[in-house]
Amino acid sequence: MIKLDRRAFIGGSATALGTLAFGAPTVLGQGKPRVVVIGGGAGGATAAKYIAKDASGIEVTLVEPAKQFITCFHSNLVLGGYKKMDAITHTYDRLASAYGIKLNHQAAVSIDRDRKQVKLADGSVLDYDRLVxxxxxxxxxxxxxxxxxAHEETMPHGWKAGRQTEVLKARLDAVPDGGVIVMIAPPNPYRCPPGPYERVSMMAHTLKAAGKSKAKIIILDPKDAFSKQGVFQEGWEKHYPGMVEWINAKIYDGIKSVDPKTNTVVTGFESYTNAALVNVIPAQMAGAIARDAGLANDSGFCPIDPASMKSAKDANIYVVGDACIPGDMPKSAFSANSQAKVAALMVRGELAKTPTFPARYTNTCWSLIETDDTIKVGGRYEAKDGKITAVETFVSKPGETAQVRKETSTENIGWYSGITADMFS
Ligand SMILES: Cc1cc2nc3c(=O)[nH]c(=O)nc-3n(C[C@H](O)[C@H](O)[C@H](O)COP(=O)(O)OP(=O)(O)OC[C@H]3O[C@@H](n4cnc5c(N)ncnc54)[C@H](O)[C@@H]3O)c2cc1C
Incomplete structure (x- = not known):
């Protein structure tokens, strides 16, 4: 199995790409080529930095309304009491000071693909040669x-980090012993396939640590199976016996309705009334700016060229991260970061005429079940058969030793430091 720490994360990503020391580029033409990046998350912040770094000669503008980025990744650890909000909160300052990226803190409201312009919330317009x-x-x-x-506060989703994480944490802490939490899990495809199940683990950890082991978490899942299912269920049995029940749609026969006023969930099989907490994680689609620009297909997500991350709909646009259709890759921060480096390589190849290399992608998703008990799933990916295809995969096995799980926990902590440093400093 691949082992990772902070240094290995950054170095490993670079190796996988073949090059990140792009070398001094030659910028052709009059003036600097302009790249606009929409979104300062795992995909966008990484793309902006790797396009601008090493004095690439490309003018990069990052458009992101928030002045601080709160990571969804490790927000489950906030629920579990392992991290505080400030530990998952990051600023963009270094992207400006160290790489000369222009920060524009407002929302992009539309993309004019013919004119190659992005319109911002204040009515101003940014021209681009390439758009990420x-x-x-x-x-x-x-x-x-x-x-x-309207029901985000009463039945929080917690699927965008920030206020929602805080609401969910406060509601979790208020669950009484013997109380019932109902989680409505999302259908595929969605952000972070193991995320709901790590969350359940962190909820159970918090309840158990507070002496509330008679509380119960019921997962209503539209899927027949879920990521790392065997090792998650083994972990729940071991650490939280009787506290977690996973029910799939074949049994509960679909969600018929929820009532946020009474915290009731009605399924085709059973009703849960007066739940102490209902965590609704709904179905998902690419962010509106991508859909409104016609970059998505009927799936609600954006098709890309797996060899470059270029939009299948527009040769001047790259789509990375959760908004794209990533083939065999899951929607994760690790994936977004890996895809962004491929896009950066290709953008620099086009605009600064630096060499490009075949796209190589990597991903690992770690999930904390209980202190020192972390599991992982991941793989390496290449452009093959018209999509991003897994060429090697791995997943934690049931019955692994405590030592292996502890080492995997250390990797997870190291990965978080590594990816956030890679994105923001
Ligand atoms: C509970 C949970 C746990 C997770 N755990 C992990 C994990 O352990 N490991 C992992 O790898 N991944 C994890 N993830 C998934 C990870 O957070 C996402 O896959 C990743 O953040 C996707 O990166 P992105 O750049 O596509 O989107 P984001 O990181 O969400 O960034 C998108 C950005 O775009 C901005 N934006 C949106 N619209 C506009 C607009 N019109 N104009 C300007 N800006 C705009 C937003 O403000 C946002 O900052 C987890 C997710 C959740 C919900």
Whole structure:
């Protein structure tokens, strides 16, 4: 199995790409070529930095409304009490000071693909030679009957980090012993396939640590199976016996309705009334800016050329991260970061005429089940058969020793430091 720490994460990503020391580029033509990046998350921040670094001669503008980025990754650890919010909060300052990236803290409201312009919330317009689009996901507020945007506080999703993480944490801490949490899990494809199940583990950890082991977490899952299922279920049995019940749609026969006023969830099989907490994680789609620009297909996500991350719909645009259709790769921060480096390599190849190399992608998703008990899944990927295809995969096995799980926990912590340093400093 691949082992990783902070240094290995950054170095390993570089090796996988073949080059990140792009060398001094020759910028052709009059003036600097302009790249606009929409979204300052795992995909966008990485793309902006790797396009601008080493004095590439390319003018990079990062468009992101928030002045601080709060990572969804490791937000489950906040629920578990392992991290505080400030430990998952990052600023963009270094991207400006160290790489000369122009930060524009407002939302992009539209893309004019013919004119190669991005319109911003204040009405101003940015011209681009190449555009990188990484807006992450939008939630489908109409995918759970009875639930919507107005109910985010009463039945929180916690699928975008920040206020939602805090609401979910406060609600979790208030669950009484014997209380019932109902999680409505999302259908595929969605951000972070193991995320709901790591969250369940962190909820159970918090309840158990507070002496509330009679509380119960019921997962209503539209999927027949989920990521790392065997090792998650083994872990729940070991650490939280009787506290977690996973029920799939064949049994509960679909969510018929939810009532945020009474915290009720009605399924075709059973109703859960007066739940102490209902965590609704709805269906998802690419961020609106990508869909509105016609970059998505009927799936709601954006097709790309697997060899370059270039949009299948527009040769001047790259789409990375959760908004794209990543073939065999999961929607994860690790994947977004890896895809962004490929896009950066190709953008520099086009605009600064630096050499390019065949796209290589990597991903690992770690999940904390209980202190010192972390599992992982991941792989290496290449452009093959018209998509990003897994060429090697690995997953934690049931019955692994405590030592292996502890080492995997250390990797997870190291990875977080590594990727956030890679994105923001
Ligand atoms: C609970 C949870 C746990 C997770 N754990 C992990 C994990 O352990 N490991 C892992 O690898 N991944 C994990 N993930 C997944 C990870 O957070 C996402 O896959 C990753 O953040 C995707 O990167 P992105 O750039 O596509 O989107 P984001 O990181 O969400 O960034 C998108 C950015 O675009 C901005 N934006 C949107 N629209 C516009 C617009 N119109 N104009 C300007 N800016 C815009 C947003 O403000 C946002 O900052 C987890 C997710 C969740 C929900």
């Amino acid at each position: 689009v990484s807006p992450g996901i939008d939630l489908k507020y109409d995918s759970v009957p009875g639930w919507g945007l």
